[in-house]
Amino acid sequence: MRRFVKRLYLALILLFLYAPIFVLMVYSFNVSKSRGNWGGFTFGWYAELFRDRQIMQALWNTIVLAVLSAVIATFLGTASAIGINAMKKLPKRVILGINNLPVLNPDIVTGVSLMILFIFAFNMIGRGGLGFTTILLAHITFNIPYVILSVLPKLKQLDKNMYEAALDLGATPAAAFFKVILPEITPAIVSGMILAFTLSIDDFIISFFTTGAGVSNLSIIIYSMARRGVNPKINALSTLIFAVVMILLYLVNRMDSEKLKH
Amino acid sequence: MRSKTPAYPYIVWMAIFIIIPVILVFYYAFTKTESGGMVFTLENFARAFEPIYLGVMWRSIRLAFFCTVICLVLGYPVAYIVAQRKTGTRDIILFLIIVPMWMNFLLRTYAWLTILEQNGIINSVLASAGLPKLNLLYNEGAVILGMVYNFLPFMILPIHTILKKTDLSLVEAAQDLGANGINVFLRVVFPLSVPGVISGITMVFMPAVTAFIISNLLGGKQVVLIGNLIEDQFLNVYNWHFGSALSVILMIIIVITIGIFSVAERDEGGAVL
Numbered sequence: 321m322r323r324f325v326k327r328l329y330l331a332l333i334l335l336f337l338y339a340p341i342f343v344l345m346v347y348s349f350n351v352s353k354s355r356g357n358w359g360g361f362t363f364g365w366y367a368e369l370f371r372d373r374q375i376m377q378a379l380w381n382t383i384v385l386a387v388l389s390a391v392i393a394t395f396l397g398t399a400s401a402i403g404i405n406a407m408k409k410l411p412k413r414v415i416l417g418i419n420n421l422p423v424l425n426p427d428i429v430t431g432v433s434l435m436i437l438f439i440f441a442f443n444m445i446g447r448g449g450l451g452f453t454t455i456l457l458a459h460i461t462f463n464i465p466y467v468i469l470s471v472l473p474k475l476k477q478l479d480k481n482m483y484e485a486a487l488d489l490g491a492t493p494a495a496a497f498f499k500v501i502l503p504e505i506t507p508a509i510v511s512g513m514i515l516a517f518t519l520s521i522d523d524f525i526i527s528f529f530t531t532g533a534g535v536s537n538l539s540i541i542i543y544s545m546a547r548r549g550v551n552p553k554i555n556a557l558s559t560l561i562f563a564v565v566m567i568l569l570y571l572v573n574r575m576d577s578e579k580l581k582h
Numbered sequence: 583m584r585s586k587t588p589a590y591p592y593i594v595w596m597a598i599f600i601i602i603p604v605i606l607v608f609y610y611a612f613t614k615t616e617s618g619g620m621v622f623t624l625e626n627f628a629r630a631f632e633p634i635y636l637g638v639m640w641r642s643i644r645l646a647f648f649c650t651v652i653c654l655v656l657g658y659p660v661a662y663i664v665a666q667r668k669t670g671t672r673d674i675i676l677f678l679i680i681v682p683m684w685m686n687f688l689l690r691t692y693a694w695l696t697i698l699e700q701n702g703i704i705n706s707v708l709a710s711a712g713l714p715k716l717n718l719l720y721n722e723g724a725v726i727l728g729m730v731y732n733f734l735p736f737m738i739l740p741i742h743t744i745l746k747k748t749d750l751s752l753v754e755a756a757q758d759l760g761a762n763g764i765n766v767f768l769r770v771v772f773p774l775s776v777p778g779v780i781s782g783i784t785m786v787f788m789p790a791v792t793a794f795i796i797s798n799l800l801g802g803k804q805v806v807l808i809g810n811l812i813e814d815q816f817l818n819v820y821n822w823h824f825g826s827a828l829s830v831i832l833m834i835i836i837v838i839t840i841g842i843f844s845v846a847e848r849d850e851g852g853a854v855l
Contacts, residue, residue: 329663330660330663330675337682337731337735339697340693340694340696341682343703344689347696400588400589400592402589403585403592404586404589406584406586406589407586415596418596418601422600424836424840425836426832426833428813429607429792429812429832429833430603432607432825432826433604433829434599434603435816436606436607436822436826437603440606457599461595468592522687525794525795542692543795546688546692546799547799549699550696558692561686561689565681565685569681569684
């Protein structure tokens with residue numbers, strides 16, 4: 321009896337978590353635009369989605385932003401993790417404290433503070449405006465801390481003698497870094513980069529405040545559409561995003577289990 | 583590997599994109615624009631404490647509090663039940679709890695529109711049963727529902743992490759010594775899980791108190807939170823001074839929250855996340 325109650329409770333919570341997503345998916349195939357009734361099956365909303373040039377442009381912006389900001393943040397973040405690792409205790413604590421600010425600060429505060437910075441700077445120069453560059457700068461800024469938090473612990477674990485040993489054996493500092501240190505910390509760098517990529521794709525609030533006229537990513541488009549009420553095109557888009565996420569999760573899991581086998 | 587140079591570009595970056603923006607927010611919060619220039623003032627903060635804005639802040643804290651309590655009440659049993667399972671099933675259930683979090687936050691919130699709106703699923707079911715339609719959207723209840731839906735996993739996961747590590751023989755010992763189910767829970771299991779509960783409360787309360795998208799989509803104009811007020815000041819009213827003062831207040835609320843819970847956590851010994 322108790323077992324049954326426990327199972328029922330878990331099932332109800334999972335239903336609560338999944339029901340809205342499934343409703344969204346089912347209604348992306350609904351002919352009728354009014355939610356209440358089922359008008360028949362259609363792929364029409366998907367066709368309309370792909371014909372919508374604004375949405376396709378936003379999709380492209382989202383991907384470009386995510387790739388660029390993740391790559392740049394990974395370079396800057398990894399380099400600074402190496403530098404921070406060499407620092408003494410006090411400067412290290414100060415830098416890591418500042419580094420934590422964007423992580424702890426509410427997104428909305430980070431968003432408005434960057435918006436103030438950009439507009440302030442544009443007013444000083446006398447030209448320029450919010451747009452793709454400012455979103456990109458904002459994304460890099462909130463991505464770097466996560467790369468550092470991912471790479472730094474790995475650097476701390478490294479045996480300090482390895483680098484010295486490479487030098488003693490005649491390697492140049494560059495060779496010692498690229499052949500000895502880098503391979504050791506690569507997994508941490510990759511996971512930092514994936515984290516940065518996901519955060520950039522998922523971000524709405526900071527992009528919302530740092531974007532200018534005409535430049536949108538997917539979440540900005542979704543937000544402006546959702547504010548006007550329910551729209552079956554968003555349902556179709558959500559279904560596709562959910563499918564992509566599920567496929568990616570499946571692939572990552574499979575890669576992990578393959579690794580375990582070997 | 584002794585060189586600090588690689589960190590210098592990021593130090594410059596931090597100065598420009600992290601420190602200066604925060605300074606600018608404080609600068610605008612303590613000034614006002616008067617003919618020609620900016621002058622120091624505390625007016626923005628005084629204004630924030632006018633009854634209408636105090637009401638908004640109070641509502642933000644109240645809704646975040648309700649959301650946290652509901653998440654704790656709903657989430658704790660989930661964490662407890664999952665922690666008792668064998669590793670295999672446990673991982674599957676945890677995976678199922680995490681998957682929805684991979685969906686975009688906006689889409690998860692938007693999904694509730696479909697269910698709650700005037701012609702939504704609940705109302706069409708009611709209508710077909712001959713019952714009157716309900717106003718489910720654009721009220722505080724809808725906003726709390728949206729928050730609980732989005733943040734519930736943040737409560738379940740840290741509590742589960744702690745419970746999983748708890749020594750089950752302690753529970754058996756308590757039972758052997760004659761404690762009944764309620765006593766075992768209240769005097770053995772729950773005290774052991776307090777660090778997880780504290781992490782969970784922090785991780786739910788903080789995003790809930792700063793939320794503005796959930797209230798915008800599910801609360802409409804009826805439920806204004808401090809986040810909505812800030813957005814409005816920057817994007818519609820263009821009063822950066824007042825908006826900055828509100829941002830400073832929001833930062834203070836967060837600092838106080840982190841302070842309270844890190845003290846509590848230290849007393850309990852050891853952080854979870």
